[in-house]
Amino acid sequence: MSWLEEKEDVFDRLEDISYVPVIGGSIVSFTRPEMNLPNGKNLSFASNNSIFNCKTFLINPYHNKKDFPKLIMDNEIASDSIIFADSGGLQEIRLKGTPDTPEEVMKWQQKYSNIGFSLDKIPFKTDTGSDFSTWTFDSVNLDKYAIQSKERIRRALSVRTEYKKFKFYAIIQGTNYGEYVRWKNIIDQPGIDGWCCKTPTNDPCNLAGTALYALENLDKPIHFLGVGNLSKSIILFYLKKYFKHKISFDSSSYDVGSQYRRFNSPFAFNLFDSIKSEEENSINKTNFCFCPACKELREILDKKELERYIGPLISIHNVGIANMTFNYLKQIYKDKAKMIDFINVTFKESGRKKIIMILDLIDDSYKHGFNEAIKKYKNLIKEFKKTTKQATLF
Numbered sequence: 271m272s273w274l275e276e277k278e279d280v281f282d283r284l285e286d287i288s289y290v291p292v293i294g295g296s297i298v299s300f301t302r303p304e305m306n307l308p309n310g311k312n313l314s315f316a317s318n319n320s321i322f323n324c325k326t327f328l329i330n331p332y333h334n335k336k337d338f339p340k341l342i343m344d345n346e347i348a349s350d351s352i353i354f355a356d357s358g359g360l361q362e363i364r365l366k367g368t369p370d371t372p373e374e375v376m377k378w379q380q381k382y383s384n385i386g387f388s389l390d391k392i393p394f395k396t397d398t399g400s401d402f403s404t405w406t407f408d409s410v411n412l413d414k415y416a417i418q419s420k421e422r423i424r425r426a427l428s429v430r431t432e433y434k435k436f437k438f439y440a441i442i443q444g445t446n447y448g449e450y451v452r453w454k455n456i457i458d459q460p461g462i463d464g465w466c467c468k469t470p471t472n473d474p475c476n477l478a479g480t481a482l483y484a485l486e487n488l489d490k491p492i493h494f495l496g497v498g499n500l501s502k503s504i505i506l507f508y509l510k511k512y513f514k515h516k517i518s519f520d521s522s523s524y525d526v527g528s529q530y531r532r533f534n535s536p537f538a539f540n541l542f543d544s545i546k547s548e549e550e551n552s553i554n555k556t557n558f559c560f561c562p563a564c565k566e567l568r569e570i571l572d573k574k575e576l577e578r579y580i581g582p583l584i585s586i587h588n589v590g591i592a593n594m595t596f597n598y599l600k601q602i603y604k605d606k607a608k609m610i611d612f613i614n615v616t617f618k619e620s621g622r623k624k625i626i627m628i629l630d631l632i633d634d635s636y637k638h639g640f641n642e643a644i645k646k647y648k649n650l651i652k653e654f655k656k657t658t659k660q661a662t663l664f
């Protein structure tokens with residue numbers, strides 16, 4: 271049976287907690303068969319013929335509107351994939367216009383993906399600067415953006431025709447607990463299958479605030495947007511101990527391989543090495559590990575093809591290491607002692623203390639409620655501070 275005709279409910283296939291690497295830029299092009307390695311293997315992680323498979327991934331319909339459907343039609347994408355699709359909503363701010371209507375986005379998503387995110391009116395002021403790091407979160411007019419987002423969700427749902435193969439998640443915007451509550455109360459409506467959450471900074475304390483909001487207020491599957499750092503994703507694994515619905519989170523961090531040739535250490539997830547290019551004549555072979563991407567790297571190390579393939583191969587190695595780490599966390603997340611052992615060997619001292627405190631806060635919040643629990647963690651909560659700059663949000 272082909273992927274397009276699938277009859278099974280997506281939620282029955284989705285794991286309890288899923289790492290969802292973003293298929294961005296270079297990896298999409300490397301999914302094309304003409305980019306295959308000299309031995310015929312495919313250089314992405316989404317294809318039937320990939321050197322390494324990660325069949326749950328996220329695609330952006332704005333950037334890949336035509337390329338990606340072609341890959342599906344040509345049967346390049348593995349038939350048991352679970353495909354998440356963004357909405358391209360961020361482009362509205364970048365381009366100062368709507369690239370696609372909510373109806374168009376929904377039609378694309380339900381045809382070519384399994385879980386699609388709503389096209390929001392993103393609550394940022396764009397007149398505060400010319401580049402995207404200078405936009406300001408518009409908390410004053412938050413309700414206006416939420417009302418427009420609600421209407422877009424309604425329009426998208428009005429053209430929906432798939433219900434088992436495809437699920438629709440609405441995004442909860444905001445920078446803190448109160449704003450999440452306000453936004454969700456406005457946009458909520460029948461037909462939403464799950465929620466997307468995000469956090470205002472890269473600090474794990476901020477993600478803890480969002481996770482605790484979710485634990486108290488959300489009763490459907492959740493997807494967390496842009497959770498690349500292990501110090502953040504580990505919090506979601508611990509949240510899963512109490513949150514009864516499915517959790518997923520996306521990340522594009524692995525692609526530092528293609529972008530900067532940064533190579534994830536196989537033995538310490540948040541350590542990176544740089545593998546230099548052929549011109550610099552200093553490739554560090556001792557870095558290579560046991561994964562399928564490193565095996566391919568070894569084979570082409572002295573060949574002229576190296577330059578062409580080294581970036582994507584490092585990206586795929588990074589996805590493999592992330593997958594291995596997250597698969598281990600899937601086994602242990604209910605066992606706090608094992609989680610603490612993992613944290614102790616993985617993070618530096620300051621990070622360790624903070625993350626273990628966040629696990630305690632999640633325990634207390636589950637037992638006594640968020641308002642009661644935060645009284646004990648005043649110092650930690652001080653870090654739930656607001657950040658308004660766009661650059662840290664996506």
Ligand SMILES: [Zn+2]
Pocket residue numbers: 558559560561562563564565587
């Ligand atoms: Zn490797």
